[in-house]
Amino acid sequence: MGEEEFLAGYDARDYPAVAVTVDVVALTIRAGRLCVLLVERGEHPFAGHRALPGGFVRPDETLDAAALRELTEETGLGVLERAHLEQLKTYGDPGRDPRMRVLSVAYLAFAPSLPEARAGGDASAAYWVPVEEASGLAFDHGAVLADGLDRARAKLEYTPLATAFVEREFTIGELRQVYAAVWGEELHAGNFHRKVLSVPGFVESTGGTTAKGGERGGPRAKLYRAGDARLLHPALLRPAREDGIR
Amino acid sequence: MGEEEFLAGYDARDYPAVAVTVDVVALTIRAGRLCVLLVERGEHPFAGHRALPGGFVRPDETLDAAALRELTEETGLGVLERAHLEQLKTYGDPGRDPRMRVLSVAYLAFAPSLPEARAGGDASAAYWVPVEEASGLAFDHGAVLADGLDRARAKLEYTPLATAFVEREFTIGELRQVYAAVWGEELHAGNFHRKVLSVPGFVESTGGTTAKGGERGGPRAKLYRAGDARLLHPALLRPAREDGIR
DNA sequence: GCAATAGTGTCTTTGAGACACTATAGG
DNA sequence: CCTATAGTGTCTCAAAGACACTATTGC
Structure with missing residues (x-):
């Protein structure tokens, strides 16, 4: 046949x-x-x-x-x-x-x-x-x-997918709030800021800043858009929790 | 209804x-x-x-x-x-x-x-x-x-699944050959050895050693079995290849 | 002024990787 | 003796995290 x-x-x-x-x-x-x-x-x-x-x-x-x-x-x-x-x-x-x-x-x-x-x-x-x-x-x-x-929680670590949660132009602070919301824990603002900018291709500057400062004060933040990276190297690792490992 | x-x-x-x-x-x-x-x-x-x-x-x-x-x-x-x-x-x-x-x-x-x-x-x-x-x-x-x-290549990085490829008791060298075969690249024997032993729960010693040395000479290797870790912390990362990231 | 946030400086600790070296086996 | 492997020592560099600090805004 x-x-x-x-x-x-x-x-x-x-x-x-x-x-x-x-x-x-x-x-x-x-x-x-x-x-x-x-x-x-x-x-x-x-x-x-x-x-x-x-x-x-x-x-x-x-x-x-x-x-x-x-x-x-x-x-x-x-x-x-x-x-x-x-x-x-x-x-x-x-x-x-x-x-x-x-x-x-x-x-x-x-x-x-x-x-x-x-x-x-x-x-x-x-x-x-x-x-x-x-x-x-x-x-x-x-x-x-x-x-x-x-x-979702795992993917935020090693991919730039957090940018899918924010508008096309965003501040580092907005990006940090995405991580905080998904992971359910606060992140150190200063270290997060430096870390995001240090990962090649994660975000790229638009040159602009927000029109106003924060709702409760603060300087105007620089604006960024998603970069061309598909993976984050080095990754943004969550602090290792003892449970979940064993 | x-x-x-x-x-x-x-x-x-x-x-x-x-x-x-x-x-x-x-x-x-x-x-x-x-x-x-x-x-x-x-x-x-x-x-x-x-x-x-x-x-x-x-x-x-x-x-x-x-x-x-x-x-x-x-x-x-x-x-x-x-x-x-x-x-x-x-x-x-x-x-x-x-x-x-x-x-x-x-x-x-x-x-x-x-x-x-x-x-x-x-x-x-x-x-x-x-x-x-x-x-x-x-x-x-x-x-x-x-x-x-x-x-499979990604999972070897952050899980102990390499141990699923070897016998119940294995040497660090055998484990290294698993990584080399799956990733398609040689790993530095000394650094790999220390790294595996430093990750909590990855492997645990049986106390025994192989009966003979290697086929082409060398000392008898200590034997290990899989530990109780479900995730490797810190992970065994592959060297970042520029392609695949962007 | 006060509070909150953006962004930077710096120090410590950890880990990755390169390299060197010793020890132990088979042939 | 020669070679290959097991396992360790040590050094350098990168990165994570803690902490401190300045600058800029809204109220």
Whole structure:
């Protein structure tokens, strides 16, 4: 039997049906707090529960495209030009969805601060929630969120992705607040400042400064934009916590 | 409509069928070279081509279990007690499989040196191939392998997973050869030795030594086993290569 | 003036890497 | 004896972090 002949006699229905969804852990910083985009589900299962935005992958749509579409439906356009989107992990335990075997390909997104989310798709509402308050999620989305946070915290160390959380032009202080919000710990302002500028390609000066000083006083800060580095060398390491190592 | 009622009226066939496979990038070190497990496909599509071992996920089987099963079929038992297995990435572009929409959840495995592989499943042959010689793979397995190698090289830096490539008791020299094979560059023996012993929890002494010296002379080396660290602090960083950063 | 922030100077400690060296084995 | 490897000593340089300090702004 040749390959052509084989393919002609092939029936997709011979295989057990599995549905595929994408779910997005979309993170942003609002008022100095790390927030995740959640939707209130308007349909069964888990109607009325909070969940990560997501939905079924359409035929002939790549996984990346599906994730981008789901994110757009809840946040509006505009964001996506500057947001970072990457695949996180796939969750496929039998029974994680009561309907049938559903595979969820989770994505992780970093977005600059956005005004407000909007409902879209099968969600009856969508809003940003501080990550500490995001509990009781539908399906296994609690575990997905936890994995996404781990990944995000680690990626700030060795990639310049913190710049995906701020506007196109930003100050070193704003960048420091991103790190503080994601890592959940304060960073020494002086050392952070010097460190960021010392990493080749992390940020580049625009030459400008902010129009005003800080809200509670202080000099005008210089403005920077993201540099061309894809990895930070040397990395910005978190202080090693004894737990997590063993 | 309540949730019970909703589920009763739900028909899985309403959704487009997607098949799910797991494919495993299984790595080991043989004769100082990093090798990947490949199978010769006995069935269409790509019959006669080399590919990563893998197959369809069975109903009610977790993804992890499917990956473990596929690995076992080609390598025999015994390995698995000591092998490391982790999810790598999911590949789902429409058209990556000519039969139908197939989602491949790729896994990455590290195994100690094994005698020989064996055919199993729908493979007509299975063997270890040095990674530089693993070209022309079926489907998008070339890209999967490349992603797996990237992940493996990065993980040696900040995790003790190099110990998954060696026997339960090993010498520092053997560990160094793992790093050299995976990274493709020689490491300074003296500095590596001191560095490994200085990282808390990386290795712990067994008290014993090898029975004989090296094949070409040299003193008997002390034996170690893997320690209890899950992350290396400080990490064993590769020398920063200018390419790859920008 | 006072408080808060931007940005710099400097010192200490740690770690990476280069190099040299000794000791121990096989052939 | 020769060679290869195990393991250690030591020096230099880079980087992290602590601390101090100046300068500039809003109130």
